[in-house]
Amino acid sequence: MAKGKVVVDIEICKGCELCTDVCPVKILVMEKNLLNQSGYLPVKVVDMDKCIACGNCAVVCPDSAISVYKLDGQE
Amino acid sequence: MSKVLMKGNEAIAESAIRAGCRYFFGYPITPQNEIPEYLSRAMPEVGGVFLQAESEIAAINMVFGAAVTGARVMTSSSSPGISLKQEGISYIAGARLPCVVVNIMRAGPGLGGILPGQADYFQATRGGGNGDYRHIVYAPSTVQEAADLMYEAFDKAEKYRVPVMLLGDGMLGQMMEPVEFKDHISPDFPEKEWALNGTGNRREPRKIYSLDVNPVTLEEHNRLLASVYEEITREEVRQEYFDLEQAEVVAVAYGTTARIVREAIGICRSEGLRVGMIRPVTLWPYPEAAFELIGKSCKGILCVEMSLGQMIDDVKIAVKGRQPVFFHGRTGGMVPEADDIANEIRRIAGACGRSE
């Protein structure tokens, strides 16, 4: 049951990978083939169910490309 | 309104207060220290701010800061200190901010001397800072004129969003003369929609800058500045002149030097010579049109400055080769003498075609 939800604005993401390093449940992975319009390979969430809504990814993102929400159990 | 006997520096300071200036940032340097000293007492009395900065560089940047808020702000210094301010003045001009800078000139170059000079003309009119910019330059000749021009300086700075310089010299700063502070009402200026005062969460944020890495828009900005300067050139020239049409010799001088030239002209006229004079009051924009009024009998123009010759370039530009241009100058803090100037005038009147 997911505790959290991560939303990535892939056009803002610059592919810096800082978020992948700080996710405690390792659910953030860089795209290998999908370039955004700026030419970066953005990050994607591979297993949203494991998200604990710690917010580390969003805190560390220099571009505010990531939003994090805590789910209240009904969603 | 009665007259008071005041030092030039003090009159400039008092006039600034009456013109509505409420912020002064400066640094001590001879021969203008009376300006910050006067304002250190007078500014708090009118609820203004006086701050002695750690350097002339810091002072001009504090002026920049106060100017971005739309406030009436000034600084003052003398030649070497004005050199330090050139970066700040260029930024102020590029960002289209109003302010007043007073330069009480001393001899140069480098640390130079503490006695009067007029060797900052190039710096003032050609712009000592980088880039294509101009600022109005007022050159008073008397303490009264300095006081009157300070009102103009603040009004024009605000009207055109440009820095304005009041260019005096050590004699003007130190001499005491009677001065009357006229009542002055500034024109109504529109609300400053560029001024930074906090969004109040009610409007979009504003920014003030002179940087633009896009050459297309930076060129547009420069052309906008040029259009402002063109308007100033059309509207703001000030000068005094007399007896140009019949003159055999026309003397050109500004500031305190002009007063000595006038005395020399008096000597020559008493000998029957016909001598006229042009006294620029704005050094930029330069009163070129006055030179067109010089009549056919003129044998030569004598430019007199306390320098090795800087305004003479503008004289030659204005004269357009119609008459020969001669120069008499003293430098190092030495002041020109009326007798020497009279000799030059006689020489020009008597000997046509003498080379400089």
Place this chain on the structure above:
Amino acid sequence: MKTVYERSKGLQSNPMHYCPGCSHGTIHKLIAEALVELDVLGDTIGVAPVGCAVFAYNYFNCDITEAAHGRPPAVATGIKRVFPGKIVFTYQGDGDLAAIGTSEIIHAAHRGEKITTIFVNNATYGMTGGQLAPTTLVNQVATTAPGGRDESSYGKPIKMCELLATIDGARFIERVAVDTPTNIRKAKKAIINAFKCQINRIGFSMVEVLSSCPTNLKLSPVDSLKWLQKNMIPYYPLGNFRKPAEVMG
């Protein structure tokens, strides 16, 4: 659904020009969030530096002015003396604050100017391509020091927090880093406290933020933060050097 993190309202929506992984973006967020949380955003006027953050006026959602290199503390002084009730901050890098602008920052602190300075220390001159900075570490390579910082020619790197903490008017001085989420959260607290020092009209406040410039370190963003941890933090100790409670006894 509860929001854990969203883009701060203290930032405009413009995409930032900073390099991928550059600490500037992170630090901008912290300042923006602090201003919103302290409810002073509408009363804030910022002063941008010369450096990569010269375009800061496109990112913060408040009035901002450019300043000449090194001069933000003087510009901020001019603004604050006109508007003592507004919140004025400067945002400066190594060259701006620790090289050309040392006189201005020292005297603003000396006067106890009630402004807040955020000093981004990434041990290089980023915008101009990685030249030697006063904060570049001994033996760290720079484009104007290809053999590494030579201590016999340039001395040891300058420690601005320690220097300014000797000045009475400097009432809040703290050094933080943005290398981990924990440290980023601590950095935000320090920035909030620095602004509180201004809001409560106590005196000059500064937060030095140890940062990384991945581009000029020639490391990935993740590796450049590891470099910061290994090399910068031992030399530039994190912590508070001055805070108002101490000064007030």
